[in-house]
Amino acid sequence: MTGFSAQAPAAVVMIRPHHFRPNPQTAIDNAFQSAPETDVSRQARATVTKAAEQLRDAGVEVVLFDDRTSSHPDSVFPNNWFSTHAGGRVAVYPMRAANRRGERRSDVIEFLKRAYRVQEVIDYSGLEPDELFLEGTGAMVLDHVARIAYVARSARADPFLLERFCTTFGYEPMLFDAADQHGTPIYHTNVMMCVATDFALIGSAAIADDRRRAAVLQRLVDGGHEVIDLSFDQLGAFAGNAIELRSRDGSRLLAMSTTAERALTAAQRFVIESSCRILPLEVGPIELAGGSVRCMLAGIHLDPRPID
Template sequence: MPQTTNTILMIRPVHFRMNEQTAVNNYFQEELDLKNAEINRQAQEEFDAFVEKLRAVGVSVIVEDDIESLDAPDSIFPNNWVSFHENGDVALYPMFAENRRVERREDLFLRLEEEGFIINNIIDYTEAENEGVFLEGTGSLLLDRINKKAYCALSARANEDLFIEFCEDFDYAPFLFTANQTVDGKRLPIYHTNVMMCLAEKFAVICLDSIDDKKERKLIVNSLKEDGKSIIAISEAQMHHFAGNMLQVQGHSNQRYLVMSQAAHKSLTAAQIAEIEKYCPILSSSLETIETCGGGSARCMMAEVFLPKA
């Protein structure tokens, strides 16, 4: 089972802005003193340049426009509501913010089928929203597909019971922990696992400083080492530049790339860059507006497609 894919689904925004409903527990979001139309225009420019860079190295990017009438400010982050699996399963996830639930679009599945992908089964966890229980896709879940392990930092958007249910359904061993960040002098849960941790084939980038519980930290480190992964530790300051929000993808001739934002790239030390480049080149793109208002970065924008092809 591969850890990386050559195909990703991305949603081009039409109403991108700061989402007040997600800002309550996404401490990465900040206001910009700009009109929403200008914020959206800048986000579209960043999106288009990012897609162009990915396609230039041979990543197959399926781009769908957001639907104007939905008024979905965070539609640019599709990996939170859906995941596509190698056996033809699609998982749909319950979302914390009510205005993000409209992002779930079955017409996108038709688009993937038109592209030759096979969807066998849709596993729908969205009823959990009625109970106030959430698990936001591969924002909350980090999947080690090769070793069948799933990592999850618990938060208001990542429920323990639902995570365990997912692991049982998809046959992953669960690894749970709490990851915190300092906000106004308090240690508060990081909203998504994928802003503090990235799993690549042969290495992991992780903000170990955010795992305050020593036993939990040891559990995660030991699990990664057991699988022969090199651990590249980032600081909390680097995490705030989205250095944890990276994704390894495949380009031409199965060449791997570690994809991240320009801000993440610039925050890395020469030693960290050298360690990553032992395994694969870095591909980075400026996502400043998206990161500032959306509180998410490169990894959040890419929904990996592992579905089988007809």
């Protein structure tokens, strides 16, 4: 349960929104999204503040930025527009919804350059006019050790751009079709699966094709992961939208929402807690937008610069 893990970052970027609301432009293909009856922006801001405090108390470094604009309802989900990678590389991604494109922030990238060893920033956002989209570690669930990018095909995950990313960053693409119990395509892969150091959470029933499902599960096993299969109900509770992190003492934890944590069975909890401890975060207002804890945390897989 301790020791370095390339899969589990020790630091994350979070965005605290001041005008959060479920995004009408993303509702068209996000079946996890729901409309609140009242304005939840103040609750969302307090929710992010509290989650950041809990993560820091658990020994995770949190870099918290504020978004005071009113034009970016989904800015609380930074993992969709950038990702960081060992070797000092940062990727910036093209976003499908027009009102999400302004979430990309130069101050975040400049902070990473100052605080961490960044050698290269590769920006794919110029492909938006060509309607080529790849929404970061929402669209891709990355196994940083086995170097596999698991991706549910969607309008937010273009296969051509996926191949381009994988060639540049050294991942093997594992592309598949996935849908919920109603046949609605899964909009982001990270709502149906999570890869940690020793285990993987996955709603495998969402992959209708038997052969492709078996291939995905076998790759997870071959990568050294014990597979924890999630039901459709558990996916609806965001049990797949989790992220493994590393505390300053070297121990690992699985950050997930309290909704997700309550949905786990005793057997599933046993497997997880054999590898890391569960850190449940109350993010109910954020989940109205169709994402949960994983979407809120952009992991920092970069080497910090030495402090003078």
